[in-house]
Structures are given as C-alpha cells and as structure tokens.
Amino acid sequence: xxxxxxxxxxAPLSRDSQLAAEIKGLVAGGERDAxxxxxxxxxxxxxxRAVRIAYQYLRDVHDADEAVQDAFIKVFMHITSYREDLPFxxxxxxxxxxxxxxxxxxxxxxxxxxxxMSSTGDVPPSEPSAPEPTPEQRLxxxxxxxxxxxxxxxxxxxxxxxFTLCHLAEQTTAEVSQALGLSEATVRxxxxxxxxxxxxxxxxx
Amino acid sequence: xxxxxxxxxxxxxxxxxxxxxxxEQQHLSACARCDARRGRMQRLLDEVSDTAAAAADAAFTPExxxxxxxxxxxxxxxxxxxxxxxxxxxxxxxxxxxxSRTRPGSRWIAAAAVAGLVVGAIAGRFGHDYSFxxxxxxxxxxxxxxxxxxxxxxxxxxxxxxxxxxxxxISDDEFLNQLEIAIDGPAAAALQPIDELTPRSWEVx
Numbered sequence: 001x002x003x004x005x006x007x008x009x010x011a012p013l014s015r016d017s018q019l020a021a022e023i024k025g026l027v028a029g030g031e032r033d034a035x036x037x038x039x040x041x042x043x044x045x046x047x048x049r050a051v052r053i054a055y056q057y058l059r060d061v062h063d064a065d066e067a068v069q070d071a072f073i074k075v076f077m078h079i080t081s082y083r084e085d086l087p088f089x090x091x092x093x094x095x096x097x098x099x100x101x102x103x104x105x106x107x108x109x110x111x112x113x114x115x116x117m118s119s120t121g122d123v124p125p126s127e128p129s130a131p132e133p134t135p136e137q138r139l140x141x142x143x144x145x146x147x148x149x150x151x152x153x154x155x156x157x158x159x160x161x162x163f164t165l166c167h168l169a170e171q172t173t174a175e176v177s178q179a180l181g182l183s184e185a186t187v188r189x190x191x192x193x194x195x196x197x198x199x200x201x202x203x204x205x
Numbered sequence: 206x207x208x209x210x211x212x213x214x215x216x217x218x219x220x221x222x223x224x225x226x227x228x229e230q231q232h233l234s235a236c237a238r239c240d241a242r243r244g245r246m247q248r249l250l251d252e253v254s255d256t257a258a259a260a261a262d263a264a265f266t267p268e269x270x271x272x273x274x275x276x277x278x279x280x281x282x283x284x285x286x287x288x289x290x291x292x293x294x295x296x297x298x299x300x301x302x303x304x305s306r307t308r309p310g311s312r313w314i315a316a317a318a319v320a321g322l323v324v325g326a327i328a329g330r331f332g333h334d335y336s337f338x339x340x341x342x343x344x345x346x347x348x349x350x351x352x353x354x355x356x357x358x359x360x361x362x363x364x365x366x367x368x369x370x371x372x373x374x375i376s377d378d379e380f381l382n383q384l385e386i387a388i389d390g391p392a393a394a395a396l397q398p399i400d401e402l403t404p405r406s407w408e409v410x
Contacts, residue, residue, distance in 0.1 A: 039281070077284065195217045
C-alpha cells in the first residue's frame, strides 16, 4: 500500500488518467467515435476493480452490474468535466460510489413494496468458492467466507464504504476523502472503527 | 520498551495506509509481540480482501465482463445522436391544413358499426320469428338465453349446450345480465376462433 497523503498535483498521472485526458480531448474535438474506441480500453482497465467495489458494496450481481454500467456511461457523458490534474481513479470511484448509493436507495424503495418470498432476510447471494481438495476443507472455507461476508455486512454503511475503498479498492485516505466528500480525519476514524469491529468479529484467538 | 509498543490504530494504518517509519520498523523487528499483532491483523485483512475479491470474481466471470463492456459501448454509441423521427403518412404534410377530421380508420369503424346495427336489427326480427314456440304469435319480446330448468329445451344437434325460450318480458338490465351469462357459457367458446380472426377497432388504421 502506498503512503497516504494529499494527492499531489505534480505527481505523474497514472496510465488511465492519461487515457482519460486523451479521451476528453477527443470528445472536445468532436472525434466521438475515436473517443469511444479509446474509452473501451479504459473500461477494460477499470472494470474488474469497479465490479469488485460495486459487488462488495451492493452484494447483488445484477445491482452491481447495473451500477458499474451506469458509472461508466456517466463518466463518458461527462468526460469533458474531468480534471486532468486529479487521478482518474478517484473521479471514477466517486461516480461509482454515487451510482451504488442511488441503486441502494432504489433497491430499498423496491423492497418496501415487494412481498417477501422467504424469511431469510437480506442474505447475500450464494457464491461458488474456490476449488478445494476435499469436501471438508471446502465446507470450512465456505463457512469462513460466509462469516467474513456477514462481518463486513454488519458494518454501518459509512464504515463499510470507507473500508471497501481504503482496503479493497486500495485508495488512500486523501482519495477516499475526495470521493466521499469527508475530511481525511473522518475517513480514518471510520476505517479504524470498521477494522476494530471486523477484528472483534473474526479473530479466532 | 512497553511505552513504545504500537497502538492498534497505528497498526491498522501500517497495514492499510502507511508504511512504517524507520523507528517503527526497528521496533517491529525487536518486539515480537507487536510484530505478531501486525502479522495477525495483516492476515485478517488479507483474508477479508481475498474473500471479497473471490466472491466478486466468481460472480463476474470474464464472459460477463465482456458482455458488460459491450453493453456500455453499445449504449454510448447511441448517446448524443438525435432521436429518430417517424414521419406521418403521406398526404398529411405539415404545411397542408387538415380539412377533414375523419380519418380513414374512423370511416371503417363507422361503416362496420352501421352494418352491425342493420344486421343486428334483421337478425333480431328473424330471431323472434325463428322461435319454435312463438312463430307468428304477437306478444312481449322474447330472448333466447342460456339453460335454465323445467322448461322445454332446445338442443342443438351435436352440442351439449341447451337453450330455452323466455316468454316473460324482461328489463334491459336483466337482458344484459343474461347476455353476459350466455357469453361466459360454454357455447361461446365455439365462437372464440372467429373472435380471434376478427380485427379489433384499434387495429384498423
């Protein structure tokens, strides 16, 4: 993990930031088709990271899919407002997090009107675990994965978001503070609380 | 030595955000307890991120990501383009004032309604005269309705549906009620194919 701190304007831009700046130039110059083609590359670079963040946040494949698509489309539509002096990842993450928040809101609105199908509540969808040599090991691994998933889900929304962005998306506290519109000190407090709680829930000895 | 033990928050920062300073690094090398604490925390955080990444990667296979990317780019292809305008049929130019308010479809509907009225009137009269029991007998209007009890029945050849003549005068409400019963009855099912072949008024343009 890199050292935290303010995002230095003079720091060399990442490859994706340079690509985003190039796309911005193409769109501004009216070369939309060329911009779209280059944007495909940017999507390919950022997609895996984006779905991990969205899935961790929303815990639903379809919602995560939708949020990521929505974020990528919004980014392209507003690429001319991208500031080249900032890392593209930060800007994109902010848009993605907003897309996740919007979806979460609409999902809770949807659930309010839906008739519950079972009493299982908000149980995360089952996910296939990595192949294990024996069924016992597979079971233990699966149980542990469920335990971890449940622990992360039990975090308050803000703590989970900060934890997801800092730890899973590997963003600095400065970047997260920009993405969420919080002070860096607040981001750190949420992160400490989240990890302390996870440790309490998950440490075995 | 005890005074310089690293705090939990500092350990979190070292695991997630910062790199250890030279002094801290020195302490961790010398203090087995702090080193073990850091190791435990790092393992826990790695376990959480591995679990989250594995769950997201299992949900979003490369094929799914490919489809997602294709959808994003397809969506962007249509963005910024003017909406397709469907032209009105020829003969209704924008500059040409519409004189007649009657559309061709309306004329067909009106003609069909008139024809239906005429046929209905003739059939109604013929229906009265057709009755086995009232042939040439003047009196109150009679209606053929669905089966009831204790009256002479008319049984159509090859059909199980029975009909009988109602000799009493009935109100419009009763008539419509009986008409609905007849429509819902099994005899009406035979007319279903004809009904399906008949174009609806909104289909006639």
